[in-house]
Amino acid sequence: MKRLHVHVSVEDLDRSIGFYATLFGAAPAVVKDDYAKWMLEDPRVNFAISTHGAQAGVDHLGIQVDEAAELTELAGRLKAAGETTFDQEAATCCYARSDKAWVSDPAGLRWETFHTFGEAVTYGEDDVPAMALDPAAAACCGAPAKAEPVPACC
Secondary structure: OEEEEEEEEOOOHHHHHHHHHHHHOOOOOEEEOOEEEEEEEOOEEEEEEEOOOOOOEEEEEEEEEOOHHHHHHHHHHHHHOOOOOEEEEEEEEOOEEEEEEEEEOOOOOEEEEEEEEEEOOOOOOOOEEHHHHOHHHHEEOOEEOOOOEEOOOO
């Protein structure tokens, strides 16, 4: 079964935890010094907040799957549609271990499809280079551009 994932970058984690706990009527399932996550059933969403984004606001959206085969199916759909994915195996991010396939939609919004298979003791830093999600970002005026890492974490 699939679950929508939303990751929001926040400036004040404690204040944001209070806001979202009130909104969802539930305490977060995971709380760290720099991160909090709710695994809601109604609506079925993995909602995460952290202080790791470049700026406050929606960092990325995603679809979390329960099984590796579902991740393969989603990544296959994106590739069949002609999209370029950036695949990661055994990534450590958001205090979890996951296999992932990243893609940017036509408006440039980053989407993460992922299968989590374990916990991690650190937040992790599996940055995805901007050029990996947007080949047009790799060059300017015909010259290769330096790929700036785009925070990529759920």
